[in-house]
Amino acid sequence: TQLLEQSPQFLSIQEGENLTVYCNSSSVFSSLQWYRQEPGEGPVLLVTVVTGGEVKKLKRLTFQFGDARKDSSLHITAAQPGDTGLYLCAGERGKLIFGQGTELSVKP
Amino acid sequence: DTAVSQTPKYLVTQMGNDKSIKCEQNLGHDTMYWYKQDSKKFLKIMFSYNNKELIINETVPNRFSPKSPDKAHLNLHINSLELGDSAVYFCASSKDRIGEKLFFGSGTQLSVL
Numbered sequence: 001t002q003l004l005e006q007s008p009q010f011l012s013i014q015e016g017e018n019l020t021v022y023c024n025s026s027s028v029f030s031s032l033q034w035y036r037q038e039p040g041e042g043p044v045l046l047v048t049v050v051t052g053g054e055v056k057k058l059k060r061l062t063f064q065f066g067d068a069r070k071d072s073s074l075h076i077t078a079a080q081p082g083d084t085g086l087y088l089c090a091g092e093r094g095k096l097i098f099g100q101g102t103e104l105s106v107k108p
Numbered sequence: 109d110t111a112v113s114q115t116p117k118y119l120v121t122q123m124g125n126d127k128s129i130k131c132e133q134n135l136g137h138d139t140m141y142w143y144k145q146d147s148k149k150f151l152k153i154m155f156s157y158n159n160k161e162l163i164i165n166e167t168v169p170n171r172f173s174p175k176s177p178d179k180a181h182l183n184l185h186i187n188s189l190e191l192g193d194s195a196v197y198f199c200a201s202s203k204d205r206i207g208e209k210l211f212f213g214s215g216t217q218l219s220v221l
Contacts, residue, residue: 031207042112042198042212043151086149092207095164098151 003027004091006099013079014107021074021102023089030092032065032072037086037101079106111135114199114213121189122221129184129216131199139163139206140182142174143198145215151198156206157182164206189220 005024013019023032031050035043047056049065049072056063060083062075072089084106089099114131121127133140141164142154155174156164162174171187182199196215202208 033209035210037149041214042200043210044212045209048209088151090210095153095156095206096210097153101149101151103149 003093003097004089004099006087006089006102008102009100010103010105012105012107015080016078017106019076019079019104021076021087021089021104023072023074023091023099025070025091027091027093028069030069032069032092033090033096034063034072034074035088035090037088043086043088076104079104081106081108110213112199112201112211112213114197114216116216117214118217118219120219120221123189123191125189126185126187127189127218128186129197129199129218131182131184131213133180133199133201133211135201135203135211136180137201137211138179138204139202139208140176140179141200141202141210142182142184143200143212145196145198147195155182155184158204186218189218191220194218194220 007022033048034046037043047063052067052069054065060077064073087102090096112133139158141156145151154168157176160176173185176182198215199213200210
């Protein structure tokens with residue numbers, strides 16, 4: 001059983017569409033990080049959210065930490081082919097625990 | 109200069125062999141990690157060292173032995189390789205404590221035949 005459940009696992013959309021990726025748990029986390037990983041490379045940090053209810057924006061990406069600090073979401077507006085990659089959430093509970101990832105494919 | 113570099117990038121070997129993966133970071137970080145990413149892309153922590161001291165040791169077979177000669181290096185030695193060890197192994201570092209931003213290497217794809 002995964003401590004952090006990400007959904008969907010796979011997402012294939014057209015350029016210009018919006019999408020949301022969810023990261024859910026029954027456990028409380030001190031903080032939550034979102035990473036993006038491209039093929040053949042290691043994950044790269046996008047954002048860290050710390051406070052319950054916190055919202056952070058990174059250009060067309062909006063990250064939200066749930067009020068109870070058990071879940072998070074990543075919303076991408078007007079997706080572009082360059083957004084293609086594996087998105088990973090990671091919660092901190094003494095160590096970083098990763099979700100199983102969402103593979104996003106944005107077609108031109 | 110690459111911040112976290114690991115070698116080799118690809119490692120193909122026979123079952124039963126012993127192999128090592130090397131990792132170096134030039135960020136001046138105190139904490140280093142080894143993660144394993146399986147074929148389903150699930151990333152799981154294996155070990156963590158802080159200033160050469162082992163602080164996290166997950167349920168990993170004792171065929172896997174990390175070694176940190178100094179705080180900039182964390183190597184992973186694997187004895188008696190098994191088919192199930194095939195995966196991508198990532199080295200990472202963070203400034204000091206667990207939970208801070210991780211900087212990952214580009215991974216070592218290990219294939220055990």
